Amino acid sequence: MFDIEKIRKDFPILKRDVYGKPLIYFDNAATTQKPKAVVDAIAEEYYSVNANVHRGVHFLSQRATELHEEARETVRRFIGAESSEEIIFTRGTTESINLMAFSFGEAFIKEGDEIIISAMEHHSNIVPWQMTAERKGAKLKVIPISDEGEILLDEYERLFTGRTRIVAVAHVSNVLGTANPVKEMIRMAHERGVPVLVDGAQSAPHMPVDVRTLDADFYAFSGHKVYGPTGIGVLYGKKEWLDRMPPYQGGGEMIKNVSFLKTTYNVLPYKFEAGTPDFVGSHALAVALDYVNAIGMDNINRHEHELTTYAVDALSSLKDVRFIGNSASRCGVVSFLLGNVHPFDVGTLLDRLGIAVRTGHHCAEPLMHHYGISGTVRVSFGLYNTKSEVDAFIAGMERIAKMF
Numbered sequence: 033m034f035d036i037e038k039i040r041k042d043f044p045i046l047k048r049d050v051y052g053k054p055l056i057y058f059d060n061a062a063t064t065q066k067p068k069a070v071v072d073a074i075a076e077e078y079y080s081v082n083a084n085v086h087r088g089v090h091f092l093s094q095r096a097t098e099l100h101e102e103a104r105e106t107v108r109r110f111i112g113a114e115s116s117e118e119i120i121f122t123r124g125t126t127e128s129i130n131l132m133a134f135s136f137g138e139a140f141i142k143e144g145d146e147i148i149i150s151a152m153e154h155h156s157n158i159v160p161w162q163m164t165a166e167r168k169g170a171k172l173k174v175i176p177i178s179d180e181g182e183i184l185l186d187e188y189e190r191l192f193t194g195r196t197r198i199v200a201v202a203h204v205s206n207v208l209g210t211a212n213p214v215k216e217m218i219r220m221a222h223e224r225g226v227p228v229l230v231d232g233a234q235s236a237p238h239m240p241v242d243v244r245t246l247d248a249d250f251y252a253f254s255g256h257k258v259y260g261p262t263g264i265g266v267l268y269g270k271k272e273w274l275d276r277m278p279p280y281q282g283g284g285e286m287i288k289n290v291s292f293l294k295t296t297y298n299v300l301p302y303k304f305e306a307g308t309p310d311f312v313g314s315h316a317l318a319v320a321l322d323y324v325n326a327i328g329m330d331n332i333n334r335h336e337h338e339l340t341t342y343a344v345d346a347l348s349s350l351k352d353v354r355f356i357g358n359s360a361s362r363c364g365v366v367s368f369l370l371g372n373v374h375p376f377d378v379g380t381l382l383d384r385l386g387i388a389v390r391t392g393h394h395c396a397e398p399l400m401h402h403y404g405i406s407g408t409v410r411v412s413f414g415l416y417n418t419k420s421e422v423d424a425f426i427a428g429m430e431r432i433a434k435m436f
């Protein structure tokens with residue numbers, strides 16, 4: 033059952049004040065707060081298990097290895113992958129996409145080839161592909177969006193040519209909140225033999241995800257946005273693709289045999305995991321995934337959807353509020369502007385009321401250019417947010433609107 037008061041007790045930070053006001057944390061798209069179970073798991077592992085993984089015969093090393101590999105299995109289950117060989121631990125979505133852009137790029141992208149992304153991508157799903165395009169002499173093509181903030185599927189279809197090598201698209205936009213029709217987009221790409229990378233940074237925390245139902249070839253997400261620690265993330269890839277891609281970084285762990293003449297590489301997933309992994313982070317991520325699973329991703333999705341609808345309705349009743357993005361599929365994120373007031377001023381005034389929102393371009397400058405704006409105020413919800421917090425936010429907005 034979804035017992036919000038019980039859930040809130042699991043997050044110690046929610047008890048704190050900011051400027052003498054109870055904290056209202058609406059910056060969950062940037063990072064989520066951590067349940068006590070996650071922080072305790074980190075301390076507990078350092079206190080009683082800590083040892084480097086994979087290489088040790090001794091007790092602690094074996095126990096740390098078990099926790100790390102069990103975490104991989106938890107991630108596999110969380111996203112519905114077929115095999116834990118297909119789960120690569122990274123530092124986060126950004127590193128996952130950089131790994132993809134480099135390694136997939138080395139294997140499959142040549143001069144004159146084309147990469148498709150969308151107009152609503154985060155910089156981390158733009159810049160790595162631009163770097164690959166530059167290195168390889170390839171071309172970046174951008175799927176246009178409607179003013180409501182939805183991908184134009186007809187235009188998407190028209191972008192494919194015989195030179196299209198990959199599509200990389202956000203599952204949910206961190207600015208607009210739009211949940212893109214990735215299943216349909218993947219189907220359309222597969223009809224043309226093109227694989228798809230889904231940037232799941234904003235979907236993994238908010239909805240049940242099953243990479244096999246989506247038929248995603250690659251899926252990336254960050255631990256810290258799904259109530260886990262910073263510094264750990266995931267790249268899922270279908271084995272048939274990963275097997276054909278070269279390593280991204282060299283070092284320990286990713287090799288089978290090394291000599292000065294020739295080095296052979298390890299099997300999946302270790303081929304892509306050079307150096308000591310964040311084995312404490314992986315375990316803590318698994319604890320976070322167990323935590324959200326116990327509540328139920330469907331329940332979390334329903335709760336956040338209610339909050340989003342409630343906030344949009346309440347904001348709509350304020351004069352001079354303009355939404356940036358207005359998709360019916362909106363998932364946990366609301367971006368808006370208040371008249372001509374600079375988003376930074378709105379954010380600063382809300383902060384004084386204890387309300388944390390994000391302002392600015394949200395690492396999506398091309399999307400800001402599309403709307404002809406420099407930034408937005410962004411409210412983004414997590415599983416512990418409440419309607420009374422939204423009420424307090426709306427009361428704050430009313431005060432701010434009066435001031436201007």
Ligand code: PMP
Nearest residue numbers: 124125126154156206231233254
């Ligand atoms: N993609 C999207 C859609 C995001 O929202 C974010 C984080 N704001 C990222 C990628 C990058 O995630 P990270 O900084 O955790 O690597």
